[in-house]
Amino acid sequence: MDRYLTVEEVADSARQLVSRHPGTARLRRVGTSRAGRPIEMLSVGHGPHHVLVVARPHPDEPVGGTTALALANRVAGGDGGSPATDPARTTWNIVLCLDPDGAALSKGVETATATPAPTLHDYYRTAFRPIAAEQPEWAPIESRQLPETQALFAVIDELRPFLQCSLHSVEAGGTWVQLTDALPELPSPFRAFATELGIPVQLGTFDALYWENPAPGIHVLPPPHSTARLAPGSENIGLSTWCAPQRYGGITAIVEVPMWATDMAGDPAPHPEPVPALRELAGLVRDGGRQVTTVLDKARAFLPPPETDASRRVLEWMADGLYDLVATSWEQLTRRPTPYPLPKAQICALDIVARRQPLRAAGLLLRLLHAAPDPAAPALHHDLNDLYTSWCTSFESALRLRWVPVHAQVELQSRTVVAAAASALRAQMP
Template identity: 45%
Template sequence: MDRRPRDARLRQVGTSRAGLPLRLLSVGHGSRQVLVVAGPHANEPVGGATVLRLAERVLADPRLCDGADVTWNLLLCLDPDGSRRNEGWLSGPYTLGHHFRHFFRPGFMEQPEWLPDGAEGATLPETRTLLALQDELRPFLQCSLHGVDVGGGFVELTRDLPGLAPRLAHIATRLDIPLELGPYDTLYWPTLGPAVYRIPPPRRGDLAAAITEAAVESTWFHPHPYGTVTAVVEAPMWGVTAVQDASVPADAEETLRGVSRTLRRDTALLEELLARIRPYLGTAGDVDRLLAPVDDYVLVCPGLADSWDPDTGPGTDVDGGARPLPPLTTARLTALRISARRIALRTAGLLHQLVTASGHDPSGATADLDRLVDAWCADYHDGHGARWIPVARQAEYQARVVLAAFDLARRPGPASGRGARQLGAPPVRTEVPFE
């Protein structure tokens, strides 16, 4: 920005609940707008590195900016308050145990992308800031930058971008990033291509459905009337090869029963620990913020276990109709196993922080929590072969996917809205030698 003050401008567009500035970096002077949102989930930090990489890339290539009549608007972090709570693991060491013992993600009602009461009922200042930006910019493309703690990469779209799936596969292969062919997040969503999924229109449902399926109004869909296509770009921190295995195992139903049994057992252990810990926690604000996501996870676990278990019948949709699971490939079963373990690990990590913050442990819960966290992280390592992906490679993967989505969204077509480019404009080269 100091080198190119005319082409890169930084301005404060809002303030977080704790008084931290929400800053927007705008690059270029085009009449058409791209909005990229980093840090919507506090525990998914890669987007902060990605937006800086995108800014450098856009400044270096006129075809991405003024040559395409485009301004790039990069929101540097949507939830800086929550992100600060993850600083305990951000500087390393990058081990699963260190990560989950210092993990923080706010409760569902404090996550700024969600609109459970609609845009008019939004109360979080971070949410209102993002809504105002969307209404001001009316972007033809919005990218929300997310991270997967354990698993693989994938993309979720509010509208199809034909051609994205092969580009995604090429980028992932070049950078050795596994792609999720059946992520838990998209369990009941339409598939647009390998590792590319369509986000269904928002619908009203109960809180458990909103937490587990994003079945709620969101800032992903708020700019939809402007012709915006939103791409949610997920980049993994620890990669697991099996999430891209499309084979069908012979014992799929028995594996699924095992996943459900394990989730029920782990939930019972965590509920017992929570009951031991809760009387000693007090009512300080920090305790409330750590307890909110714990209560969310404990709320949804029994329903998840039942919906996955072949012996308890299929899940139901918000209208009460039967909703059977999609075909049980190795990739999908792996994703479900990882997700069940993720919920338990996150809960255990937050409980560990609650005990630590209280300053005393009369119930002796710390040792039990340490044992659970160590055992469950070992399962990720030994049972799934989870491997750390360097931050630079995570950010490069995410940046290339954003640029691929940009190249497709700016082309003329029903999904491009105000961003249709002129016929004959050359495609953007989205790959550079990896640094």
């Protein structure tokens, strides 16, 4: 079955695993979402060392649930290949879905990408990503406390994991890993896994633009005082759930795998004209955002209010400065006395961000317009859909995107998590 599993399918599979391995696996509720949905954690093994895996922290990144089950089945099967996967030595604790409310609003992504040749057009019409203050891992940075966040903090304080792995994916690009501390043994197997599976290692990323980069595709969070080396909006990253295991000497690994890959993401050659390219990309994200906002302005009067509609909140958040925040951060690079050296891969990574920001907004707005009863809605939907379709086509052709089979995404992510656990455990053992 080469498709993403839904939240419900992941939960059902977890229960079946517990019934098959009653002495090794157990499932419990560790929290409740804002809308009353359960947050469940599957634990496999009885070892004294704890790994914490967080699936579906972003609802538009569906690979994590499927990866979570692959990891659970591996450990439950008695994989003693290393202390990290030996259930007698290490307990794997897997939060099956950190944001079930967001996943409910992204319901349809699994079906939309289950065709033989999924397209961005299908994906963005079903995907949903909440505002930063409503993302459980990120909310503390925005001075917001969510029950989902509090549940995760409580699990971290209870388990004191030596490693937390957050399972993420990116719409387009390559694979990379972000770490809160170095794992020197991870880069070699990570790169080997990606090569074997034919997935490019992404050599640049927007989120970790200024982070330490000890190896291709590996980014290590700089010290807390190095705020100038963080992406805009992440200056208080130390408050996030990613950094919580540091209280107990633990490390967090954020493992990203692409849905659609582009070989351009792994091109290490210096970009011949990075400054004009950065200016062009800043203009691209601003222009796309402006065009979506123009349609939003015409529709505001008959759309659901942001107080009650999460998609509307996202649209207003993006219109209220997010496009400019992204564009300005790139323009600042062009004003350095010595231009920041950028490979073609880094420009590619920023190109992806510039294209996806307006598409995320357009996909949400199209859904709201489709449901709106106002007589003006169909014409606005028609015009925005034309723009949306052209953007999707341009995105796919300009970056020469190719779909990465779900089984390959899961294999790369699960292997990388196991390698990270092995590396982190060896670093802690005397």
